[in-house]
Amino acid sequence: MELWEQIALGALAVLVLFLFRPGIKATFERSKNAEEKHWGTLALLAVVLISFVIFLIWSVR
Numbered sequence: 146m147e148l149w150e151q152i153a154l155g156a157l158a159v160l161v162l163f164l165f166r167p168g169i170k171a172t173f174e175r176s177k178n179a180e181e182k183h184w185g186t187l188a189l190l191a192v193v194l195i196s197f198v199i200f201l202i203w204s205v206r
Contacts, residue, residue, distance in 0.1 A: 146154075
C-alpha cells in the first residue's frame, strides 16, 4: 500500500472515531447506570467471534 493510501486510511479512521464518539460515550454512560449487567451475553458473543475467526483461519490452510 502506498504512503498516501496509509495516510488517507489513518485520517479516515480518526474521522470515524470523532463521528461515533458521542454515541459511544452515551452507551458507556447507560451501561454504567444499568441495573442488570449482561456479562454472560458479552462472554457468549466473544466466544462465538473467536470461534468464527479460528474457523476462517482453519478453512484457508
